[in-house]
Amino acid sequence: MKSEIHPLYPPARISCACGNIIETRSTRGSFAVEICANCHPFLTGKYKLVDTAGRVERFRKKYEGQAAPGTKPADKKAAKAAPKAKA
Secondary structure, eight states, X not given: OOTTOSOOOOEEEEEETTSOEEEEXXXXXXXXXXXXXXXXXXXXXXXXXXXXXXXXXXXXXXXXXXXXXXXXXHXXXXXXXXXXXXX
16 A cells, blocks of 8 residues: 555544434544434434424414315315306
8 A cells, every 4th residue: 555645544523412422433533413323213213203493383384274286175176066056
């Protein structure tokens, strides 16, 4: 191998928001992450709703009472099916 072409690979600490600390080596150095293998819902099997600043509530409020795309409301079908009265 050629000398002096490889990057430095010092020890690093990766800190997760859950408190887990992983000791490894990295060219990047130490850094923090929001989610790791110990707290990720898919890997732990504990699914939880992570709602940041009420995003889920705003979404539900915005689309509350609206029909799904590609479907017709039942009221319009009933109105079309009923014969019109002649005056």
